Amino acid sequence: MQDRLKKIKLLILDVDGVMTDGRIIFDSNGIESKFFNVKDGHGIKMLQRSGIEIGIISGRESRVVANRATELGINQVYQKSLDKMVPYRQMLEAVGVADEEVAFMGDDVIDIPLLKRVGFAAAPADAVAEVRTLVHYVAKNRGGWGAVRELCDLVLKAQGTWETITARYYA
Numbered sequence: 001m002q003d004r005l006k007k008i009k010l011l012i013l014d015v016d017g018v019m020t021d022g023r024i025i026f027d028s029n030g031i032e033s034k035f036f037n038v039k040d041g042h043g044i045k046m047l048q049r050s051g052i053e054i055g056i057i058s059g060r061e062s063r064v065v066a067n068r069a070t071e072l073g074i075n076q077v078y079q080k081s082l083d084k085m086v087p088y089r090q091m092l093e094a095v096g097v098a099d100e101e102v103a104f105m106g107d108d109v110i111d112i113p114l115l116k117r118v119g120f121a122a123a124p125a126d127a128v129a130e131v132r133t134l135v136h137y138v139a140k141n142r143g144g145w146g147a148v149r150e151l152c153d154l155v156l157k158a159q160g161t162w163e164t165i166t167a168r169y170y171a
Contacts, residue, residue, distance in 0.1 A: 001136055004120045005158030009101040011047060012076075012091065012114070013148060015058040015065050017107035018124055021144030024060075034064045037144055043152030044072050050161040053095050057084045059110055084114045105151055107131060107143055122151050 016022050019040060025033040044054050055076035056069055062079065069077045076094060078087030092102070100119035104111070107127035112134065115121040121135040124147035132138050137154070139147035156162040 001120075002158045004100075004136060005103070005155050007101050007119055008052060008103045008155050008159070009097045010053045010055060010091070010095050010103070011044075011151070011155065012055040012057055012088070012102060012104045012118070014104075014106045014108075014111055015056060015062075016060060017127070017143040018105050019056075019068070019144065019148055021142065022107075022126075032062055032064055034062070034068075035144055036068055037146055037149070039146055040144075040148035040152075041068075041072055043149035044074070046156060046165045047152050048073060050156060050159065050165050052155065053097075055091050055095070057081050057087050057091070057114070059084070082110070084111065085117070088114055088117070103151065103155065105139075105148060123147075 013019055019036060020034045048054060054074045056074055057078045058065055059082055065079060076091050081087045099117055102118040103120035103122060104114050104118045105122040106115050107124050109128060109130055111131060115135055122137040123131045123135045124139050124143035126142040139150045141147040141150050156165055
């Protein structure tokens with residue numbers, strides 16, 4: 001697992017069930033809401049500071065996702081992607097990385113083709129069984145409840161950048 005994590009230059013995330021707990025809330029005016037975990041966001045920012053690119057590929061389209069991506073400085077965002085391999089190939093070319101340099105966290109069967117392709121496949125604790133059985137790592141945390149942060153920390157520690165990235169907090 002450590003050897004795979006050391007090669008990562010791009011982390012791609014699914015949204016619903018990974019960056020969020022999978023719930024989609026619509027108010028009486030049809031306005032959509034999602035719950036994002038601030039610790040996941042901080043993990044993403046730390047990875048970015050270490051030089052790792054972050055991308056999002058989601059099967060759904062949501063203004064909320066676009067807003068969160070903008071807030072986190074994520075430029076590689078593909079929504080309404082039912083075949084996630086299409087934006088995946090575009091992202092590889094845009095970022096200039098190979099399959100073995102990519103980590104992906106997904107939670108449902110739509111994510112399986114991508115999970116089977118990347119160098120490091122991960123899933124939240126509450127991913128469907130079909131996904132949990134084929135990934136390299138199943139997080140202890142559920143989607144939207146720290147699973148992304150857990151993966152970010154694993155990458156930073158495996159690459160030996162954890163102490164450098166977190167040093168500012170101990171100064």
